[in-house]
Structure formats: C-alpha cells, structure tokens
Amino acid sequence: MSSTQTATVLYDTPGPRARTRYAAFGVLGGLGIAGLLWWIYSALDRTGQFDPALWDVFQYTAVQQRIVDGMLATLRAFGLAALFSLALGALLAAGRLSDHRWLSAPTTAVVEFFRAMPLLIMIFALYQAVFAAQPFWGLVIGLTLYNGSVQAEIIRTGILALPRGQGEAAYALGMRKSQVMLLILVPQAVRSMLPAMIGQLVVTLKDTSLGYIITYPELLYAGKLIASNSPGYPYIPMILVITPIYIGMCLALTALAKWLEARGRRGANRRTPDAA
C-alpha cells in the first residue's frame, strides 16, 4: 500500500451497496455545498455586489498602483521582520542552551513572555510609546520579538533532536562549546527544521496585516482606504481582490517549504553506510 493508506484504512474497499451509499452521500454533500455557494451568490447579488459601478474603481491605475504599493509595503515589513526574527531566534536559542544559568534563565523568561503576549498588544504598545511617527518600525519590531521567540524554540528543539554523538564527537575533537554550536549543531538543526521555520515565516507574513491597526499602509490598509473612499463603498469587491493576493503569497512560501523538505529528505538524511 502506498501513502494513501492512512486515508483508506478507515473504510473497506466499497462493495456495490457501499458504493451506492457513498454516491448518495456525495450527491447530498454536493447539493449542500452547491446550496451554500448559491446562498452566498444570491446574498451578493441581492445586495448589488455585482453592480459594475462597484468594481469600476479597480480600473483606475491610481487604485491599482495603491494595491501594488500596499503589497510592496507588506513584503518590505515581512522581509525585514523575517530576517530579524531568524537572527533573534538564533541568538535566543543559543542563550537558552547556554551552560550559564545567569544567561539561560533570563533568556527563557524573555522567550516565554513574548510567546504568551498577543502580538497586537505589543505592536500597539510599541507604536504608542516609541514609534508613533514610524508605524513601520513598531510593526517590524513587534513581529521580530514575537516570531523571534517562536523561531528560537524551533531552533532549540532542532538542536536537542540531533543525535548526541554529533556534539560529543565535536567535543572529542577539542572544539570549544561555541565552536560545537556554531560549526556542528546549528547548521544541522537549521537544515532539519527549515520547513518548520518557513511555516513560522508564513505566520509572520500573515501577521503583517496587524500593521493595518497602527496605520502602516500595507495591503489591508490600502484596501480599506480604497473601499472607504470610493463611491458605493466597495468593501466586498475589495476583499475579493485582496484575499487571493494574501493566499497566493502564503501558498508560495508553503510551496517553498515543501520543496525544501523534499530536497532535505533526499540529501540531508544520507546515513553513513554500515562499516565494512
């Protein structure tokens, strides 16, 4: 049996009666979904959401430009936050794994604190207290603190999951702890945890939309501005335009993670062949 095994183990290969039953459920389910879609369509239609006048705004180049600008602003905040959070994550992970209690204990507290706090509350506090004039930095630093803590945990679990012999062999060669970490353990851990780290980057990307609340002009903010300033307030057309952009960006990152995972399985897990 192949990888579809887990999906099929829950039921036998259907006989004639089961096939009819499944077909009946399929028709029922299809009807239910069709009904749901019809209900959504008719609600949209009844309230005049397909009125071309509502969609006209998206023909203006100024509006299109604003959406592209919003997307670029989103990507700018995401890129910087991704970079910073990975760096902070590596630092915090190193701190938590330190042999010195005076270093590992406070690092643990910092990581736990920033993981437990709602990101929005942190971003808003940073914005109000320090970055009232630069919401960009409020957003980026908030994202960095939260996602950096999560990345730290991912990297730390990756290091702890490595075979003990890796570290022991490095110590036996006379390396210092910092060398063991930097040259031996971290590169291997990052490699095995890459999919999880990129998964967290998807979260970072989605969370850039919190910038909307502190008036950072990212994609969602641009959309809201377009919708509230255009005749007829085309909120729903705006959402129908913007949601696929977000989903597309996230799926692209997820695809990258999947590709890296497949590549990693092919290359990184090569085991040393049995000695003689």
Add this chain to the structure above:
Amino acid sequence: MGILFEDGNFSTFYHGFLQTIALSALSALFALLLGGALAAFRVSPVPVLRVFGTTWVTIFRNTPLTLLMLTAVFALPRLDIHFSTFTFAVIALSVYTSAFVCEVLRAGINTVPLGQAEAARSLGMGFGQTLGLVVLPQAGRTVLPPLSSVFIALPRNSAVAGAFSNAELFSVQKVFDEKGYPIFMTFFWIALAYLAISFTISGAFRVLEKQLAVAR
C-alpha cells in the same frame, strides 16, 4: 502601578478581561466542533466532502485573521447580515481557528496504529463508527499537545477583535491610553492578564494530558 485602582478603571479592566475569556471560550467551542467536522470530511470516502475540507483549510489557514475580522465587521453587514461585534468576532475567530484544529486532528488520525482501524473494520464497523468510536477518541488524546498550542493562541488572537471595536483587553489598553496613563503601566496589567489566561490553559491541558494519556 496602581492605576487599576483609580477612577473606576478596575471595572473597565474586569469587563474587558471577562469579554476576552467569553470570546475565547465560545470561539474555542465552535472551532472544535467545526474543525472536528472538517477533519471527518477530509478523511471521508466521499470525494466531494474531501475537496470541500481541503479548500476550506487552504483558504482560512492562509488568510490573515485581521482580514477575516474586517470581512466580518465591514462586509457581512453589506450583505444584510447584522450581528453584534461580539458575534462577528466569534464567527471570524472560530472560522480561522477551525482550519488549524482540522489540521491538528488530521495529523492525529494518522498517528493511530493501523491495527486499530483494521480491528474496528473486522468487527463490522462502518466508516462513521470506526472514525467516531475507535480512531478519533485516540487521535484526540495524542494531539493534546499541538491542540493546546492552538487554544493558547486563540485568546492571543482574540485581541484583534478589540481593534474592531469589541470591548476586550486590547480595547482596555486603548481606553487607558486615551485617559493619558503611561503606556507601559497599562501594558503591565494587560500582559499580566494574558499571562494568567495562557498559563491557565496550558495548565489545564497538562492535567488533561496526564489523565488521558494513551498507553501503547
């Protein structure tokens, strides 16, 4: 630090705290029901339902919660759907969280040993019975740790509702800020409230894990 005990601030704070808890608890309940149903769809023998489950998860896992909240608060009323902001927040949060619950449960279903499902089938159980009586109860127990992180994230996510004029802990921060209190003092109390909620949930899950551990 004493700002909580001046000027009627405590009742504002207390009200926000209760709202955060009510919002999280209701959303958690609906997300669990919805996520369970979606997970069942995704492993069912009926292709239409599988496709529906997959589409749902793809859409709602990759859409920012802020966008969903904005959709609920600004777009649904344009379709003549009118609820309180609290109800809108519950809808957005449960729809968002259900996708994550579904994925966690599906991963759990894959960890149940094949023999369990085979034994159930050889006893003559159908898909519904195999899934509902044998596989899901075991899967539910093994996924308690990842499920706990989903449900610890939920109250944190609920802060977004505060930005869409639902009165909970985030909007308490806004109110105190407008009253001119130093932001970090307010932040201290709000942080304390969220830490208390987080630790309560993770503690509860730890107790559950101990009680329900599957012996294999």
